Amino acid sequence: MNMTPVKDLVECWEENLRQNGYRVTRTRRQVMEIIAGSSTALTPREIYQLSLDQDRSLGMASVYRTVEMLEELDLIQQVHQPDGCHGIWPTVEGHKHYLICNACGRMEVVPGNEGITEYITQVEGQTGYGVEGHWLQLFGRCQSCQ
Amino acid sequence: MNMTPVKDLVECWEENLRQNGYRVTRTRRQVMEIIAGSSTALTPREIYQLSLDQDRSLGMASVYRTVEMLEELDLIQQVHQPDGCHGIWPTVEGHKHYLICNACGRMEVVPGNEGITEYITQVEGQTGYGVEGHWLQLFGRCQSCQ
DNA sequence: CTCTTTGCAAAAGTTTTGCACGCTC
DNA sequence: GAGCGTGCAAAACTTTTGCAAAGAG
Numbered sequence: 001m002n003m004t005p006v007k008d009l010v011e012c013w014e015e016n017l018r019q020n021g022y023r024v025t026r027t028r029r030q031v032m033e034i035i036a037g038s039s040t041a042l043t044p045r046e047i048y049q050l051s052l053d054q055d056r057s058l059g060m061a062s063v064y065r066t067v068e069m070l071e072e073l074d075l076i077q078q079v080h081q082p083d084g085c086h087g088i089w090p091t092v093e094g095h096k097h098y099l100i101c102n103a104c105g106r107m108e109v110v111p112g113n114e115g116i117t118e119y120i121t122q123v124e125g126q127t128g129y130g131v132e133g134h135w136l137q138l139f140g141r142c143q144s145c146q
Numbered sequence: 147m148n149m150t151p152v153k154d155l156v157e158c159w160e161e162n163l164r165q166n167g168y169r170v171t172r173t174r175r176q177v178m179e180i181i182a183g184s185s186t187a188l189t190p191r192e193i194y195q196l197s198l199d200q201d202r203s204l205g206m207a208s209v210y211r212t213v214e215m216l217e218e219l220d221l222i223q224q225v226h227q228p229d230g231c232h233g234i235w236p237t238v239e240g241h242k243h244y245l246i247c248n249a250c251g252r253m254e255v256v257p258g259n260e261g262i263t264e265y266i267t268q269v270e271g272q273t274g275y276g277v278e279g280h281w282l283q284l285f286g287r288c289q290s291c292q
Numbered sequence: 293c294t295c296t297t298t299g300c301a302a303a304a305g306t307t308t309t310g311c312a313c314g315c316t317c
Numbered sequence: 318g319a320g321c322g323t324g325c326a327a328a329a330c331t332t333t334t335g336c337a338a339a340g341a342g
Contacts, residue, residue, distance in 0.1 A: 023296060023341050045331080059299040064332065080226035080281075099275055110269050115261030123256050123284060129245055131286035135226075138269060140277035169316050169321060191306080205324045210307065 009036045009090060013075050020073060030058060031066040040105040041079050041087025079107070080137065097136045103145035110138070155182045155236060159221050166219060176204060177212040186251040187225050187233025225253070226283065243282045249291035256284070 010032045014024045022028075034050050035042060042050070044063050051058040067088060070076040078086045079098060089098075092109045097116075099108045120131050156178045160170045168174075180196050181188060188196075190209045197204040213234060216222040224232045225244060235244075238255045245254045266277050 025297065025341065027298065060331090061300080061333080062298060065297085078226070080224070080232075086226075086232070099269065099273060099277075101275070102278060108273065110273065113265055113268065115265045119259050119261045120284065122259065123245065124286075127245060127254065127256065128289040129247070129284070129286045130292055131245075131284050132248060133285045135283045135285070137281045138266065138275070138277050139279045139281070140270075140275045143274040146276055171316070171322065173323065206306090207308080207325080208323060211322080 006033065006036045013070070013073075016073055016075060017069075022069060026056070027058060027062050028066050028069075030054065030056075031063060032070070035070075035076060035088055036090060039107065041081060041089040041100075041107055043085065043087060047088070081105070096134075097138070099138045099140070101142040101145055102139050103141055106142050112136075152179065152183045159216070159219075162219055162221060163215075168215060172202070173204060173208050174212050174215075176200065176202075177209060178216070181216075181222060181234055182236060185253065187227060187235040187246075187253055189231065189233060193234070227251070242280075243284070245284045245286070247288040247291055248285050249287055252288050254288075258282075 010029065013032050013036070014029070017024055017028070030051060031047060034047050038050075044060070044067055047067070048058055048060050048063050051063075067076065071078075074091055076088050077091045077096075079089045079100075081087050081100065087107075089107060097110045097112050099110050100106070116134070116136065120134060123129070124131050156175065159178050159182070160175070163170050163174065176197060177193060180193050184196075190206070190213055193213070194204055194206050194209050197209075213222070217224075220237055222234050223237045223242075225235045225246075227233050227246065233253075235253060243256045243258050245256050246252070262280070262282065266280060269275070270277050
């Protein structure tokens with residue numbers, strides 16, 4: 001359901017970096033490719049570990065700094081996983097509904113629908129809150145883990 | 147919207163501890179009261195800090211151990227907050243829909259509705275996933291922060 | 293060539309663990 | 318009283334920071 005090819009996503013991010021005055025370096029590209037190419041949400045440590053398989057490995061500090069920058073540009077975000085840990089995942093425009101497999105960790109993005117919008121309006125009326133954003137995560141088993 | 151008085155909630159937890167063979171100690175009661183009495187989700191450090199105001203303060207290790215035990219018994223759970231940090235919050239039976247104020251951090255629990263259930267069925271049909279659980283968090287501003 | 297970014301290593305912060313003593317049951 | 322639970326301090330791990338050297342524009 002995540003239709004964007006990795007390469008396009010990384011190129012889009014690189015463009016975003018340039019426009020915001022950041023340089024596009026080998027290190028940053030490496031981090032972006034690992035995040036964009038993963039089917040699970042990764043921790044900084046996992047990004048670092050994955051870089052060890054490549055011809056040039058990253059420094060932990062650079063992973064943290066790059067992740068911080070990407071978060072600031074709103075290109076990635078942290079998601080909460082069933083085990084209570086954070087993971088890093090590309091930001092998706094519009095509704096943020098994630099579908100996460102409890103067995104293999106695979107994550108996908110699913111579109112929202114009007115039912116959710118109606119529900120939010122209903123909650124606003126009942127509570128007096130002004131709802132500015134929402135975030136839905138569904139946990140289950142993907143087809144291959146059933 | 148959280149109707150359970152703190153005292154009842156803590157008593158219910160204590161009962162649960164006993165039934166599972168855990169002892170009810172002063173330390174554990176103190177941690178439970180802090181968590182149950184908070185209107186925001188707390189980190190272990192915050193629980194520890196709050197205990198410093200009391201006549202007897204807790205050890206960090208006991209906070210971690212008590213939190214771990216309460217999580218195991220499914221009496222509390224970690225929630226993801228707008229700033230990306232974890233916080234500890236009492237588990238609510240049934241649907242887990244949280245409403246969090248972006249300004250003051252106040253958290254409330256809101257009931258679900260059929261719109262959500264329909265939505266989930268729709269996603270299952272479209273993706274082939276078996277959805278076992280879901281988790282909705284709404285972010286906004288509570289009445290006093292508007 | 294300038295000035296940002298990197299990797300290393302050290303520092304700061306968080307979480308876990310071992311152990312002797314204290315407190316529930 | 319028996320044995321679980323506590324607090325302390327040390328260890329393990331995670332995240333941040335300072336700085337000289339490397340690399341992008």
